[in-house]
Amino acid sequence: MDLKHKLEALLFVSAKPMAVKQLAEFTEAAEEEVREACHELTVDYKDSGRGMTLIENGGKFQMVTAPEAADTVAKMVKVETSGELSRPSLEALTIIAYRGPISKTDLDRIRGVNCSLIIRNLLLRGLIEAKEGSEDDGTHYNVSFDFLKFLGLGSVEDLPDFARLHMDTTVDEALADEEPLENPVI
Amino acid sequence: MDLKHKLEALLFVSAKPMAVKQLAEFTEAAEEEVREACHELTVDYKDSGRGMTLIENGGKFQMVTAPEAADTVAKMVKVETSGELSRPSLEALTIIAYRGPISKTDLDRIRGVNCSLIIRNLLLRGLIEAKEGSEDDGTHYNVSFDFLKFLGLGSVEDLPDFARLHMDTTVDEALADEEPLENPVI
Amino acid sequence: MEITLEKFEGPLALLLKLIEADELDITTVSLAKTADQFVTYIKENKDIDPEEIADFLVVAAKLLLIKSRALLPFLYPAEDVEADDFEKQIKMYKEFLEAAKVVDKLAAGNRKMFGREFTKASWLQREAGFFPPPNASASTLAMIFEDVLARLKPAEKLGQSTIEDHINIDDKISHARQLLAGKVNFFFSDFIKHAKSKTEVIVGFLAILELMRQREVIIEQLSLFGEMEVKQFPIIN
Numbered sequence: 001m002d003l004k005h006k007l008e009a010l011l012f013v014s015a016k017p018m019a020v021k022q023l024a025e026f027t028e029a030a031e032e033e034v035r036e037a038c039h040e041l042t043v044d045y046k047d048s049g050r051g052m053t054l055i056e057n058g059g060k061f062q063m064v065t066a067p068e069a070a071d072t073v074a075k076m077v078k079v080e081t082s083g084e085l086s087r088p089s090l091e092a093l094t095i096i097a098y099r100g101p102i103s104k105t106d107l108d109r110i111r112g113v114n115c116s117l118i119i120r121n122l123l124l125r126g127l128i129e130a131k132e133g134s135e136d137d138g139t140h141y142n143v144s145f146d147f148l149k150f151l152g153l154g155s156v157e158d159l160p161d162f163a164r165l166h167m168d169t170t171v172d173e174a175l176a177d178e179e180p181l182e183n184p185v186i
Numbered sequence: 187m188d189l190k191h192k193l194e195a196l197l198f199v200s201a202k203p204m205a206v207k208q209l210a211e212f213t214e215a216a217e218e219e220v221r222e223a224c225h226e227l228t229v230d231y232k233d234s235g236r237g238m239t240l241i242e243n244g245g246k247f248q249m250v251t252a253p254e255a256a257d258t259v260a261k262m263v264k265v266e267t268s269g270e271l272s273r274p275s276l277e278a279l280t281i282i283a284y285r286g287p288i289s290k291t292d293l294d295r296i297r298g299v300n301c302s303l304i305i306r307n308l309l310l311r312g313l314i315e316a317k318e319g320s321e322d323d324g325t326h327y328n329v330s331f332d333f334l335k336f337l338g339l340g341s342v343e344d345l346p347d348f349a350r351l352h353m354d355t356t357v358d359e360a361l362a363d364e365e366p367l368e369n370p371v372i
Numbered sequence: 373m374e375i376t377l378e379k380f381e382g383p384l385a386l387l388l389k390l391i392e393a394d395e396l397d398i399t400t401v402s403l404a405k406t407a408d409q410f411v412t413y414i415k416e417n418k419d420i421d422p423e424e425i426a427d428f429l430v431v432a433a434k435l436l437l438i439k440s441r442a443l444l445p446f447l448y449p450a451e452d453v454e455a456d457d458f459e460k461q462i463k464m465y466k467e468f469l470e471a472a473k474v475v476d477k478l479a480a481g482n483r484k485m486f487g488r489e490f491t492k493a494s495w496l497q498r499e500a501g502f503f504p505p506p507n508a509s510a511s512t513l514a515m516i517f518e519d520v521l522a523r524l525k526p527a528e529k530l531g532q533s534t535i536e537d538h539i540n541i542d543d544k545i546s547h548a549r550q551l552l553a554g555k556v557n558f559f560f561s562d563f564i565k566h567a568k569s570k571t572e573v574i575v576g577f578l579a580i581l582e583l584m585r586q587r588e589v590i591i592e593q594l595s596l597f598g599e600m601e602v603k604q605f606p607i608i609n
Contacts, residue, residue: 001235001237001254001255001258002235005235005236005237005252005255006237006255006258006280007237008237008238008313009237009251009252009255009258009259010255010258010259010262011237011254012198012237012238012251012252013254013262013263014248014262015201023264025257025261026261026262038281045364049187049188049191050191050194051191051192051194051195051196051198052189052195052198057279063198065199066187066191068191069187069192069194069195069196071197072187072192072195072196072213073195073199075212076196076208076212077197077199079211079212080200080207081223081309103342108310109310111313112306112309112310113310114309114310114311114312114332115314116312117202120202126272133300162232167191168261175212181219
């Protein structure tokens with residue numbers, strides 16, 4: 001793969017602006033080459049009317065949607081952030097409310113499925129917040145203050161039956177009971 | 187902006203698999219047109235050796251980095267260390283990939299052994315997904331987008347020998363003739 | 373011959389390994405030949421997961437049936453549909469084993485694809501967006517959490533007792549020996565009268581076949597599907 005398309009892959013994946021220096025490091029190319037290739041890519045995108053474009057700011061490049069696609073994207077954002085929550089999403093939100101702060105791994109194990117996409121959606125809607133933990137502790141999730149306010153509560157402890165449900169040992173037993181997965185995680 | 191590039195913008199921003207149905211809604215196009223445009227986009231990407239590609243699974247599309255960029259992107263992205271797949275897990279995963287959607291009963295029959303724990307672990311790891319069926323149809327399993335990304339496949343149909351193993355009549359005969367296993371244990 | 377089996381590999385994997393160790397093709401004949409080795413493996417490998425043992429016994433029973441048909445064809449005049457199906461099943465399983473190797477190779481090929489990182493900022497103009505769902509209320513949450521607890525609770529216990537009930541072939545053999553200690557014969561139907569599951573019947577049958585192999589008993593069946601009479605092996609001077 002040529003430099004231009006390696007850069008394209010990196011800029012696509014990164015949600016943040018990327019410094020030319022970093023890009024040069026990951027692609028093992030000279031900074032000048034990187035800058036040049038990024039400019040070429042920008043021109044390519046414009047010429048072929050693509051859905052994305054590159055913007056340059058203070059020596060950093062970022063891939064963003066083309067301004068012409070703004071309306072379409074806005075429609076998607078609106079639909080994805082409004083409306084009712086699905087049952088699985090409500091369940092994840094509930095577990096985070098009664099058991100937070102909780103790690104993704106524990107949430108996955110309680111629900112029995114991988115909850116990555118659900119967590120994203122709850123984050124996007126501002127219903128939960130991520131708290132970066134230490135290295136081996138990982139990210140933990142809590143319901144947001146906005147969401148508590150929306151429910152008319154001052155804190156999670158005001159949730160119905162909080163003391164009993166929060167302390168219920170079933171969850172701890174289920175998490176502890178868990179058979180060790182084969183080969184760390186299969 | 188034409189449909190193809192609107193879709194490109196949506197798939198870029200969403201950063202997750204999007205259903206054809208939703209994409210059609212956001213772009214105000216017919217589902218068939220959307221599917222076609224996504225396929226065209228995939229071919230465009232491949233032909234010009236771009237850093238991204240589209241993958242397809244169960245009526246959804248996701249924009250991901252091209253497999254050729256794997257080494258470069260891996261330098262930037264923290265690759266989750268989820269451990270190797272054990273042989274039995276790999277076997278079950280393969281059967282689900284080729285024969286999905288498949289019920290647990292049919293999977294058990296093909297492997298000749300109860301696969302409950304393996305299914306559970308694959309679900310937690312996000313490599314397969316469960317789809318609840320109707321009352322007498324039961325839960326069926328499919329491989330996920332993460333599975334395709336893990337192998338670098340555009341869709342399950344790109345698996346070697348897919349058509350033959352997917353359609354293999356011996357499977358159907360063997361399963362049809364088999365008396366229902368009375369789920370010996372668990 | 374050393375054959376090792378990983379947890380969850382299951383009886384078909386064992387069977388294929390046995391057949392391949394003998395460099396045989398998958399045919400009814402090779403299945404019949406493998407029956408004894410298969411049973412011996414189960415007996416000698418006490419570390420087969422108790423949760424899996426029933427699955428192994430089901431296959432053992434099929435193999436022994438195929439073997440007995442091969443040895444005593446006149447007892448089974450009908451076409452051997454079951455053996456053919458079983459043969460097909462093994463072949464199909466083997467195909468998927470091959471496919472799994474290919475999948476493993478793909479995974480090792482480092483052609484991983486990556487999705488885009490998710491951040492709120494990449495979706496929203498202002499990060500501070502808050503979009504409450506109309507269907508979430510404090511009482512709904514409490515109700516759902518009760519559901520979650522209920523779902524987590526019973527799951528474990530069920531499995532345990534079923535396993536305890538499951539059935540040891542040695543026990544069945546001793547039971548059969550006991551029955552024969554006092555008399556010269558008994559009916560198979562009496563032997564399995566108290567069986568609680570199909571598996572237990574199969575294990576009972578396996579026990580009798582094993583005793584037959586060890587020349588402790590003979591079986592007589594006067595008509596097709598008729599009652600089987602289990603007798604002490606005649607002592608001939």
